[in-house]
Amino acid sequence: MNYSEMSPRDVRALIREKKITGPTAGMSAGYAQANLVVLPADLAYDFLLFAQRNPKSCPLLEVSDKGSRTLHSIAQDTDIAKDLPKYRIYRNGELDGEYTDVEQFWREDLVSFLIGCSFSFESALLEAGVPVRHIEEGCNVPMYKTNIACTPAGVFHGNMVVSMRPLPYDQIVKATLITGDMPRVHGAPIHIGNPEAIGIHDLQHPDFGDMVTINDGEVPVFWPCGVTPQNVIMDSKPPFVITHAPGHMFITDVKNVDLKY
């Protein structure tokens, strides 16, 4: 089955039927995929405000109505509790389990936040001939905690997490302009060149994901990362949170190219 050419709706149907339970990278090519964070309503205002104040690391694509498992804007006929291939449940900031659907855990006070994902800009980079090393090497993107403080909001505070892609000097401007034009999926790099300048002291050992090869003459380029909001939320140890499992994203009905309009 070629999931790359299937519509988001058809892929989500297979996910809902548990015929797809793995990572979604490359599925429904050209359509935006999203990070998921589901929080109880009493934390929703603080998190919505955190996202408003930190749009680079936390670009919201949609926020559900309280208790609703459907969306209105980025996907139609969807069930948030079933349409991702794998979920994680955290209790008091600790991972409590992974599930292929979370209907049994759903509550009337839950609010779902769908957050832009760098999968979108990676396909734009590849299309433009910019290399994406972790895709070449078939692993997860390397991610690092930085010393760049997010703007706090209510109970949520913490530092930005970044993803790193090594680039040859002559591709940095192109990559900056391409991603800078896609602010709803993290936008332009937050830093180019010197890991120490943003508090990364050991580039070889990322805090999340896998290390990739940096060739001679290549520069590490850092983008705001969608792990930031999850990281910040877990730090505040909320009693109950649902997220996607890493790489097991929500596939939207919105084309990457339409996210800017």
Added chain:
Amino acid sequence: MNYSEMSPRDVRALIREKKITGPTAGMSAGYAQANLVVLPADLAYDFLLFAQRNPKSCPLLEVSDKGSRTLHSIAQDTDIAKDLPKYRIYRNGELDGEYTDVEQFWREDLVSFLIGCSFSFESALLEAGVPVRHIEEGCNVPMYKTNIACTPAGVFHGNMVVSMRPLPYDQIVKATLITGDMPRVHGAPIHIGNPEAIGIHDLQHPDFGDMVTINDGEVPVFWPCGVTPQNVIMDSKPPFVITHAPGHMFITDVKNVDLKY
């Protein structure tokens, strides 16, 4: 006194001392000005969600902490209750009075929303040689209620209000690209050409502001307008709201050109 060349901080100081009580158009040239909506905290989540769902008409520049009269991001050393030249207080959706400061009305449950303003893109249009008719004619921009539904959020729902600027055919592309590059101050036009298509049946009689001359060969171009959120809020008749008085904006420390970064 040439307010155009004064810094935002200096202009705000004169406003705080009540030495400036009039409209702020043209003051601190190059710096963004903002619409103000101050709501009780029990409405703040719904309004924040409304803004997230309707970023074209309601582009948030900053949201204060509850009860705080200071800001952190778009201005330093400011007092929201004193640094605008004129405020309006609405009770149950009705205008209750205009004041040069609102310190006496401040409450610990108030949240301030600062919303991008088309003053920012008008200066970019003028700089690029695109005519802005209401500036030429020394009046307020014409604004219209449309049939374009905003995405509802909680208690807030209603249609988009648009502002109109007539343009010669050969300036429409330039104006679209310039404003499209400034999404935090309403961005690109929402419609070009046919008022009826967006539910405007009497172009000569705007719902807000003043009519301007449309010359032969000119096309009416419509942008999402910052009056939308105020209009939507008033429709829900909240018991207590503070806003700026029309034209009497909050002058930020952020240059227009920096709003996109």
